[in-house]
Amino acid sequence: MQKIAAGNWKMNGISTSLSEISLLAQRHSTSDVEILICPPVTLLGNACSLPGSVAIGAQNCHISRSGAYTGEISAQMIAELGAKYVIIGHSERRSNNGETDYIVQKKMMSAQQEGLTPIVCIGETLRQRQNSQTLSAIKTQLDGSLSSEAAKSPIVIAYEPVWAIGTGHVPSMSEIAQVHEFCRKQLKRRFGDLAVNIPLLYGGSVKGSNAAEIFALQNVNGALVGGASLKAEDFSQIILALEDA
Numbered sequence: 446m447q448k449i450a451a452g453n454w455k456m457n458g459i460s461t462s463l464s465e466i467s468l469l470a471q472r473h474s475t476s477d478v479e480i481l482i483c484p485p486v487t488l489l490g491n492a493c494s495l496p497g498s499v500a501i502g503a504q505n506c507h508i509s510r511s512g513a514y515t516g517e518i519s520a521q522m523i524a525e526l527g528a529k530y531v532i533i534g535h536s537e538r539r540s541n542n543g544e545t546d547y548i549v550q551k552k553m554m555s556a557q558q559e560g561l562t563p564i565v566c567i568g569e570t571l572r573q574r575q576n577s578q579t580l581s582a583i584k585t586q587l588d589g590s591l592s593s594e595a596a597k598s599p600i601v602i603a604y605e606p607v608w609a610i611g612t613g614h615v616p617s618m619s620e621i622a623q624v625h626e627f628c629r630k631q632l633k634r635r636f637g638d639l640a641v642n643i644p645l646l647y648g649g650s651v652k653g654s655n656a657a658e659i660f661a662l663q664n665v666n667g668a669l670v671g672g673a674s675l676k677a678e679d680f681s682q683i684i685l686a687l688e689d690a
């Protein structure tokens with residue numbers, strides 16, 4: 446299984462931030478971990494042109510290839526730049542931009558059609574967790590966000606509890622393990638043997654100090670990291686923990 450350390454820069458970073466990607470490439474030049482940075486779209490082209498093996502991804506794409514959609518970016522445009530991945534259905538987009546499972550599925554399909562690997566994000570809210578609805582919420586999101594052909598092309602799933610994103614709160618290790626095992630089972634039920642190769646990332650307040658215990662869990666194949674991916678120094682600690690896992 447490919448291990449993936451993915452950094453989501455969100456709306457952070459200007460051109461001087463590209464040096465962080467170069468530093469990562471230098472430090473981890475022989476890594477067996479797929480190191481991925483998803484910078485804001487303004488940096489995407491220049492990030493893709495940097496030497497080194499750090500993969501580059503976008504944070505969103507439109508469902509259509511082209512058209513009258515002011516301000517939007519299509520998967521075709523992202524792929525043309527040389528990006529390899531695109532994050533789809535991050536909880537911030539689900540809540541701030543009204544992205545439903547149906548829209549997430551359309552975006553995922555559009556990404557795969559252009560040869561991009563979608564990183565499809567799912568995760569329960571605090572209210573769902575408190576009401577013991579975590580697994581049912583995850584099931585609904587997995588069912589609704591993935592097309593029937595989703596596992597026939599490369600795809601990654603990121604489990605990110607909404608209440609753990611940017612808060613410093615992390616579920617217990619057994620809670621993470623439970624959801625990841627559940628995801629694997631759901632994917633197997635739907636996609637059979639193809640599900641075995643789908644990397645499952647954990648996301649939500651991952652840091653150098655908690656990465657090793659998270660990566661030691663079964664069915665955790667890497668992380669999607671926000672705040673701690675902005676500086677090479679911090680992200681490097683997480684990558685090192687994944688290299689050792």
Ligand code: PGA
Binds near residue numbers: 648
């Ligand atoms: P965080 O963000 O690592 O800052 O919690 C994770 C994410 O939003 O993907």
